[in-house]
Amino acid sequence: MRIALATLNGCDRATFVAALGPLFEGSPWVAEAGFEGRPFRDAHHLHQGLCGAMQRAGSERQLALMRAHPDLAGRLARQGQLTAESSREQAAAGLVGLAPEVIAELEALNATYRQRFGFPFILCARLNNLETVRSALRSRLESTPEAEHRNALAEIEKIAWLRLVDVLEPGATDETSEPAS
């Protein structure tokens, strides 16, 4: 479903959450909270409003959001059990149809990361490919829990921006414009 900013600024809460809930994996409460910030003057303002709601939430809710993310190239992906958004994103990063030894390597790195930090490794797949996923995983395994909490939220903001770009329909050129004849 694509939707114009003007519609998002004027619709009821249920429509707003239906359109923007999926920007934050498994966490429609972010859109619920962001609804309070209307009206939004442009896409950046809307993105800031949603991300602000996420950043202001307690760390327990942030952790639940982080834990709603699937592993990159993980079991859920191979079983076709991702959300539509995650499925498209992992495909765009070239993370489907990998060789068994690459899958095994990524699964081991993902498992180590999850054990070390208590949440999955989160990376905006559409800004990466297999090479950069792998090097980011290796380098972020050396990071601190506090830095990884911040890194995860920063990646979630990038994911949400690209999902918003997918969802937003261009508005009218201006209030008086007519279709070209």
Added chain:
Amino acid sequence: MRIALATLNGCDRATFVAALGPLFEGSPWVAEAGFEGRPFRDAHHLHQGLCGAMQRAGSERQLALMRAHPDLAGRLARQGQLTAESSREQAAAGLVGLAPEVIAELEALNATYRQRFGFPFILCARLNNLETVRSALRSRLESTPEAEHRNALAEIEKIAWLRLVDVLEPGATDETSEPAS
């Protein structure tokens, strides 16, 4: 052409510049300068090396790089005269096949921007769509020359990252790995 990081770290200068020159629109001198920073330990380090070379260049060279960028949805795009990279990026942002009045609106905004700042409006197209291009153009028209110089270079860094992700081929899993049997 896709190329592995290990190859980039070991090849001659001409091969390096042929592979990475197109990351910076019409400006192979950035890859020439970045070559001096080898070896690079991962894609991020390589990207930082190239962007560092761009940031250290004088503002005259930076302006030449900025001016090498085509207008978004501009005349060159409609005439099929973009670089291969720009052409794919503008298509990904949904900036082809626009209605005549939308083209006219963007051309007017692009022309005003270019007149005001002395270089074209630069935005990483793959992180945007028509709606967000239009609102970014309108809002950045209100910006200062110094901020727009910085914004342009920041967008060029994002464009270069995504072009690098397209170019980088995954390296071997590790030094001892063999293809799965």
